[in-house]
Amino acid sequence: MLRRPFILVFLVTTIIAMVSMFSPIIALGEEEIVYYKMPSYQLGKLTSEYDVINVHGLSDRSLPGDPKVPETELSVALPPNVDETSVKVETKVLSSTILPGSFKLAPAPPFVTFIDGRVVLNWGPNQNSIIDGKNINVFAKNAYYPEFPAELSVLSSLRAWRFARIRVNPVQYNPVVGLLRLLNEIEVHTTYTLKEKQISAKSNSYDLIGNIQAASVMHNFNSATSWYSKPLHTSEATPAAPGYAIITTDEILSQSSKLSQFISHKQNRGYNVEIVTESEYGNLVGTAPNETPEKIRKWLQDNYITKQIQYVLLIGNPDPSTGDIPMKMLWPRRGASFYMDYDESPSDYYYADLTGNWDLNGDGYFGDYSSDLGTGGVDFTPEVWVGRIPVYQDIPDWAAHLDSILTKIITYENDQNTEWRKSALLPMSFSNAADVNIGLRETDGAYLAIAMLIDYLNPRGFDSWVMYPQGHGACGVCSRVVPNEELRGGSTVRDRWAQSTFGLVTWWGHGGEVGAYVGYDGCWDTDSFGNSQILHSNDTYSLNDSYPAVVYQNSCSNGTPENENNLGYALLRQGAIGTVSASRVSWYATGEFLPSRSVADNASIGYYFMDGVSNGETLGKSLFESKRQMGFGWQAESWMNLMDFNLYGDPSLSIEYSASAEPFPMPPTATNTPEPTLTPTPTSTPTASPTPKVLNKGTYDDMNAALTYSNAWGYRRANSAFRRGYHQASSNSRAQLSFSFKGSQLGIGVKTSPQGGRLRIYIDGKPIGTLIQNSTATRWQQYAKTPPLKRKTHQVRIIATTAIGKIVNIDYITVY
Template identity: 30%
Template sequence: MTKILLSLIIVGVLLFGCMSGFTQGQKRYSSNGKTASSGGTSGNYIIITQPELESSVASFETWKHYLGYTIEVVNTSWITSQYQGIDIQEKIRNFLIEKYNESSPSYVLLVGSPTSIPLRVCYPLPSVFSDHVSTDYYYADLTGEWDADHDGYYGEYSDDTVDFIPEVSVGRIPSDNPSLVRQICQNIIRYAQDNGTWKTNVLSLASMIYYENMTAFNWTYARSDGATLMEKCKSDILEPNGYSTVRMYEKEGIRPSTYSCEYPIAHENVLTEWIKGYGLVNMLGHASELVTTQFIWDHDDGDNIPEPTELYYFDFLRATDSAKLQMKTPPIVISAGCSQLGGSKNIGRSFLEAGAAVAFVGTTDLSYYNITRVWRDERDGGAFSLDYYFISYLIGSLQKCGDALNNAKVTFLNHFMFTSYDPEWIERCYSTLLGYSLYGDPALGMTGNATDTTPPTLSLEQPNKYFYIRGLPILPVHRDVSVILGGITVKASAFDNETGIASIELWIDGVLKNVTNANKFDWFWDETSILQKHNLKIIAFDTVGNRVEQEHVVWLFNI
């Protein structure tokens, strides 16, 4: 009882004038002094997410609204309860068909891993090949009949009528982790807003694909150097549009690449260069879900034929490298290697989740050569030509990632599809068109969108110039200070109508106490303090780094 009376006496003295000179101030900072302007992009954009991830895409939704898109966010639980279908894939597609007929959306973003929002498994020639290919193209081609004969084998060559003409551009954020989804969205926004010259830097990575006289899969191959693709992209697309390239090609073994390059391709060289700031990375090498490799003809026994004991694979990039390659503004990546988006865990997912890539284009299946097994330029077809045309549409035509991938596929469809019944050729064409997919925002392009330079608004709601007892406001204080007896919940809120709130931080006496990614902040402060002065600072950041801070002085008595 004596302690409480003493505390009230001291507090009373403080309330009526013994303290002066403390101010509550708010400072606003922005990335530069210019005012943000709205973007010229518009269209209907649908986000399909899991219920538990809806809040993680809130800032992304705000950003797209700011750019002029009409956004609709729906969750998979609602779709599955409202639409008919034999599985979640069909229900989602039926929802998209209805939306396409109503409002013709341009873009669809799936938010969830392949486990949570499954791809459609297709069987182009089930009577000939047991192989299947998983695809998100099922959600893009909304007018084709993917299982016309209702036999459960989707995308069949002869029995179904997939038309391969996409009605929408589809991308995927391949994560089920709310904080990682939020971070991926922030990376997308930062990349989209950045107009720095670094985005015109391209890193080109290529290994050898086949050596002359090499036999594999019952074929004897001509020499095929992945650098041929990179050089064609450089001379035809990148240089004419003002882009610069750093190239890494195969320089080991007895038959190295004959093309000039800045560095030999090797794991350490790739890791060192990746983080220097590139808008785009284009890579080609033998690959799997988790690695991309060099392919070296190390020695020859004298017969001039590369044999298995003479050939070696060395990884030049691994999914596990993603943690080392985390960046604030990571690049768009395209890989023409096999299975880079295959399965639920793959290099594309690892790179987006870790912040080593802002978007990743790759295939869920084998990355097939053209039927002649010779690639000299974009007219020869196969997966290499798909890579070439994606780069052409993305940079040469300034298209968004999803549109560039769609148009590359349509170009493939019009020029490189099979012209007769050749099962292997059919399998290669279907696998290329179905397998290549996009992780990331389908409406993300290389050029910057409208730039948000306006800081958020911030409100420190509690404590705020009151005398508090155990968190309850008792009397207003006639100075810019709060007096607190007992513990209290610190409350703050922030708002940003352009790119959304990324985080709110609470600092007390220069020590970070808590961080939230939401736009509201509640934190219970209950530390021991015998009438000591403390400085509270709240800092709010939007998703592109603009910040605002607010400070408040309190006297705390809590024992």
């Protein structure tokens, strides 16, 4: 599974609280300096001809025809009054190694879609310099590629925060002489100048959600908080859970008999629910052409910070032309130089990225890669996480269909029996056979399933059922990987799904509006009735809606919003609790699948989406955070994939049971303590110091008698790494700690590590935050503070929310 690399800090100022997978970056006036250390790597053979280098935590740079070399990305916060034209990135290589020997790295494949019965292949920006699948401008040049150790990718906004996305290239390859150069240590310098007039950040209304998101995205969050209003923890009152906006119509609100119950359900879970209809947004004036999408987006822009909105659920007709809550018609491939019939993409991303200008050049074509990319334009950084429940009023009993979906969501979230959800169905077809004449590699979808199984499903304890072609279908198409069951066109997937309970479903296959299919042109695998589907909208009536799955549909057009029987919506009605499907054609990389963040291929979006979902993230967060981290290496086609795949379902839903909404996390403060060896010692116990049963002002060791542990805690010793050489730890998902204290604030000391879990903090019965103990490297004596409290005696309950294989711990408690 991919993890982020380790980044150290130039310590030039005091480090304050932060949540991040990276150590913080410190601002040096108008320059940000990052010390980057390359993680571990492995060399191997990709094929008999090509070598491969895998760097822990990095994915491949996948520009078609260019060498496949690992890359990663940093996000560096900038002041709100930064002169965006002045931002530059420079590097200083502190340590490098040239590996002995000569290497031959493979070129990245072209990207492909299947339209109107034929393969459409594209080599992207390198198409005029491709010979034998290689970009001769790189492979024939006696120089290192990439040329620069780090490059400015794009300037972006996250709510009120401005930041730079920086691509880091720790591996360079000279294809002429076959040299691999490893940049072991790099200084990455981001320089900028400021505009004369200070711009007042919108976060001056105190955007807690924005700060929390920035803490997990910006690697210089600590030093940048002074630019963006107040620190993360202040004395002013803040909500204990995110806001949840339901955007619908007055008619739907009046006709649904379950929407009010759904609203109450979300409120009972701790959300601050806002109901928004045309009565609220109808008279607003948005950007031209000021139609319904612009009015809805204007309401969101005006309210997402002040109302602390994190989730948005759209309920209405998604048809971009005639719908009452329409998707926005976007034009990522407008002006494409080849196959121009499919240049549009209906999308809900327009309601998620609220700071970007989706019509930067003002020509009326929104989301056009050729003209809306650039500073101030589309950046795909979501301010809110969006899902929708389609409603087609021309379907008989449309309100009953809506009510059934709402009831299903309520039942799903209230159900504490979640073990069945830790199972996955993975039917994977082929997309094409090899064709050496056009540089087309055989594309077997089985390798998506293999990546999911190895990287996260198996380690997290999921039971999986895989289905691949085995040579008995059309053209003898046969995967080299042995499945649990052979994939055939017709009813094999429907029957397997109907007779089992699967929490997750992901497939690979060509698709249309109402079906996904086994095979490809000339080799469709049909049954005796002439059916070749992986699944058809009509098949959903056979599925058990009491065990609905989260579904990623790696196919074209399954979520076409103009078709009221599209497969994505048909599954949401019966068989699924949430679906992600494409509104138009989508693009894939040929050959054996490897997850990549550089080009936003359709399978990688699904891979990362299901990674988050299987780890307990909400559907909306997992989808939009997966997309946010994608690059635009395929240019317009990358944009099309990012726009195409929309969520039908509740964006706040998770496969894990929780009695309430996810509270805001509390960030540990990074420290630079050396990493010792952890030695379990079950035979000795440190002496507990005498304390009152109510903790007063002071710092208390984890063995203090006033602390009551339950459900399988144990102590461990690690010499001087912990405050007193010990800490309490547990891998039990029901582990709890309870105690009382008298004071105005609470601090908690912990260890963070790659195996770290989460602790949910309740004070006086109310959730006040989640302490995240997961980090890429082991860090000792990390520290988190609660928001300020009224000075009195408080009751504390700390509950583990730990996935299988994760460990939570307590080192010490401080009372203020």
